[in-house]
Amino acid sequence: MPECLPDSLQNNPDLAAVIRAWPELPEALRKGIVAMVKAASGNTTDS
Numbered sequence: 804m805p806e807c808l809p810d811s812l813q814n815n816p817d818l819a820a821v822i823r824a825w826p827e828l829p830e831a832l833r834k835g836i837v838a839m840v841k842a843a844s845g846n847t848t849d850s
Contacts, residue, residue, distance in 0.1 A: 825833065841847055 821836070828836075
């Protein structure tokens with residue numbers, strides 16, 4: 804996990820799995836994951 808993440812995130816196995824798999828995921832799936840995270844956090848702006 805990146806050192807810049809807080810300890811609470813560095814020790815999260817689900818987040819670690821997403822980060823490890825991210826480069827191999829199809830673009831459509833990555834966009835879907837990002838859209839779900841933005842919707843759940845109330846952030847709907849493109850970045």
